Structures are given as C-alpha cells and as structure tokens.
Amino acid sequence: MRNAIPRRLGVLISGRGSNLQSIVTAIQSQRLDASIGVVVSNRADAHGLARARDAGIEAVYLNPRDYSNRDTYDRAVVDVLHAREVSLVCLAGFMRLVGRPLLDAFPNRILNIHPSLLPAFRGLDAQRQALEHGVRITGATVHLVTADLDDGPIVVQAPVPVFDDDTVETLSARILVEEHRIYPEAIATILDGGWRIDGRRFVRRSS
Ligand code: GRF
Numbered sequence: 001m002r003n004a005i006p007r008r009l010g011v012l013i014s015g016r017g018s019n020l021q022s023i024v025t026a027i028q029s030q031r032l033d034a035s036i037g038v039v040v041s042n043r044a045d046a047h048g049l050a051r052a053r054d055a056g057i058e059a060v061y062l063n064p065r066d067y068s069n070r071d072t073y074d075r076a077v078v079d080v081l082h083a084r085e086v087s088l089v090c091l092a093g094f095m096r097l098v099g100r101p102l103l104d105a106f107p108n109r110i111l112n113i114h115p116s117l118l119p120a121f122r123g124l125d126a127q128r129q130a131l132e133h134g135v136r137i138t139g140a141t142v143h144l145v146t147a148d149l150d151d152g153p154i155v156v157q158a159p160v161p162v163f164d165d166d167t168v169e170t171l172s173a174r175i176l177v178e179e180h181r182i183y184p185e186a187i188a189t190i191l192d193g194g195w196r197i198d199g200r201r202f203v204r205r206s207s
Contacts, residue, residue: 004193005109007034010086012077012094013041017048018176019092019113019183024055026184034191037084040077042096058084064096074101081105088190091145092183098145108197110145111190113183115175117141117157122150127172136162138171140178142186144202153202156186 011020020039026032039052039059052059060080067073078101081089091098091112098110116126117139123129130138139159146152158178162171189195194205 005191006085006087007191008037008085008087009034009090009187010037010081010084010088011039011048011052011090011092013039013046013048013092014043014095015046015048015093017046017051017092019179020048021051022180023090023092023184023187024051024057026187028055032184032188034088034187037086038080040080042073042094048092070097070099071101074099078102078105088187090183090187097149098147100147103145103147108144109190111142111155111183111186112145112150112152113179113186114141114143114150115172115179117159118143118150118154125168127175128168130162131166131168131171138162138175140175140182142182144197153197153200155189155202156182158182 011023013020024036027034036057039048039057041049041061042064044061049059049061062076064073067076087109089106089110091110102110114126116130118141121129137159139157141154142156143154144152158181160175160178196203196205
C-alpha cells in the first residue's frame with residue numbers, strides 16, 4: 001500500500017471519552033482497520049479509562065504531579081506509547097498542550113479533534129465561542145498536531161448548522177455526532193497513507 005503505516009493507535013484522554021468510544025466502536029464494527037495499544041489519561045477520574053478497560057484495552061493514568069515539568073511528563077507518555085509499539089497518537093479530549101518530546105517522537109503522527117471549523121474558535125469552549133460570535137455554521141475538525149494550539153494541517157472537517165434556539169449544550173451535542181463520525185474516518189485516511197503535507201495543507205495523492 002501507499003506508505004501505509006502500522007495500524008496501532010495510542011489514545012490520549014482527559015475526561016468523558018466519547019470520541020475514544022467512537023474509535024473503539026468503529027474498530028469493533030470493522031469500519032476502522034486498527035487496534036488500540038493503550039489509552040493514557042492525565043486525570044485519574046477520566047470516564048474514558050473505564051470505557052477502555054470495558055473494551056479490554058490497557059488504560060494508564062499518568063499523574064502530571066509526579067513529573068517536574070511538561071517535558072518529563074511528555075517523555076513518560078512517549079515511553080508508554082513506544083513500549084506498546086504505537087504508530088499513531090490520537091488526542092481525544094486530552095486537555096494538555098503537547099510538547100516537543102511527543103511531537104518529535106511522532107512527527108505528523110499525532111491527530112486531534114476540535115469542536116469547531118478551524119481556524120475559527122481555537123482553544124477552550126469552542127462551541128460557546130461559536131454561539132457567542134453568532135456564526136450560522138460551525139462544526140468539527142480533525143487535524144495533525146503541531147507545536148501551535150489547534151493549528152496543524154486539516155485532515156477532515158464537517159459543518160454543523162447553528163440554530164436560533166441553540167444553547168451551548170444543544171450545539172455541542174450536534175457537533176459531537178459529527179466528531180464521532182469523522183474521527184474514525186480521519187484515522188483511516190492517515191493509516192492508509194497516500195498523503196503528504198504541502199505547507200499548511202494536507203494533500204491526498206491521486207491514486
Ligand atoms: C470533544 O468535544 C473534543 O472535540 C474536544 O474535547 C471533547 C472531548 O470529548 N477536544 P470526549 O472526552 O471525547 O467525550
């Protein structure tokens with residue numbers, strides 16, 4: 001296959017883990033040809049840890065307080081991922097900035113999902129930002145992770161309309177449906193290979 005990469009994922013989470021679940025479900029239903037080597041959380045109470053264990057996936061909690069700074073923490077995460085021979089890292093609600101050790105260990109091999117149509121509404125509370133800005137269309141984005149927050153090459157996007165009577169909750173729920181659809185799709189695209197990065201652009205090679 002065209003530069004296909006090994007199909008072993010590591011998923012980093014901090015909370016609920018519904019995107020993790022969408023990846024697990026896609027694998028179980030054979031819509032995504034991959035396996036999850038390990039799930040890592042920076043929070044002990046992340047519900048995603050239980051979701052992983054329920055699916056028979058190793059789940060590791062790494063407490064940031066046990067490390068002196070971000071780089072030593074990131075190196076510990078890299079060690080866990082390397083030990084499970086992970087080839088693609090998926091951030092799924094991981095509420096930490098990704099530092100140099102992780103980026104260098106997985107160049108163009110880290111994906112993130114963000115609940116807006118980037119580059120609009122980076123950072124926290126993207127759904128609230130969109131609602132308060134008054135946009136009529138927002139959405140979800142899966143992108144490759146670079147050193148800048150929510151800024152890397154865009155792999156897949158999905159639009160979601162904003163309705164007059166939306167609240168942050170109703171809008172977030174509608175966006176989440178699209179997140180769960182496009183994340184497995186983006187992972188498959190990355191794993192299949194046949195793409196390159198051209199400046200800011202993620203470009204699929206025509207076959
Ligand atoms: C999602 O909205 C994702 O886009 C954002 O954080 C949220 C995580 O939700 N990065 P979950 O933990 O996957 O349910």
